[in-house]
Amino acid sequence: MDSDLTTGVSRFQRGYYRRHRQTYRTLARHGQRPDTLFIACADSRVLPHVITSSMPGDLFELRNVGNMVPAHGSNCDATGSALEYSLHVLNVSRIIVCGHSHCGACAALLSGKAPDALEQTKSWIEQGRDVRELVLSSVEGGELDLQEALEDQETRSQLEGALERAMVVHQLRNLMTYPEVQERTADGRLTLLGWHYSIDSGIVEQYDRDQLAFHPVKAEAPKLLSRTFGSLSSLAW
DSSP states (O other): OHHHHHHHHHHHHHTHHHHTHHHHHHHHHHOOOOSEEEEEEOOTTOOHHHHTTOOTTSEEEEEETTSOOOOTTSOOHHHHHHHHIIIIISOOSEEEEEEETTOHHHHHHHHTOOOTTOHHHHHHHGGGHHHHHHHHHTSGGGTOOHHHHHHSHHHHHHHHHHHHHHHHHHHHHHHTTSHHHHHHHHTTSOEEEEEEEOTTTOOEEEEETTTTEEEETTOOSOEETHHHHOOOGGGOO
16 A cells, blocks of 8 residues: 555656646745635545645635534534634635535434444444434334334435535534634625435535525436425424
8 A cells, every 4th residue: 555655646646747847836835815614524535636636725625524514512623623724724615515425424323233342433323413313203104113224225325415405505504613714604705515426426415595495516306305304394403
């Protein structure tokens, strides 16, 4: 692995860096001025700059397990400091929360099972428990046999997809608990967007606040979660 990474560094220096040398030098000389804070999962299959075809200096990234944003007052300095810096120093005009398919955090949250060794991980994803209950209560009138549902691959996939999207909306709502986010969205200086990225297809869906739906970016037909898993009105922000 070390040799693979070393080879990758050499390839970067000879290729990508050389082609964009002036961009890097300008960024080094004048500093970064990204217009977007991109909150994504730490999953190795999710590459924000690749998904968005962004250049160096375009995205200020915050990544963690499950692309989560603890509510204001949760004493999560990693999130709070990223928000403060992006808003007060970088003055970003947009925050994107991007969930993704096959999310291990959401799968563990849905099943309620995680290895005992993952003590901190279990504590971290527990903040999504209410969202999990909302998704499950919207299926079959809340009478779903979860164990049976998880054994069916198609049903499990649908439940995980619904939870992944609902979790994105929940993080948007949590962002609105931060006073500086409230202030900037109210006066138009800041826009919040919720995305869901499909690793299988490359499709990126965006949350439509008015329709309570996710629909593919630059596409017309909305994918209403309520068709299968009930309304997300409880998560509206």
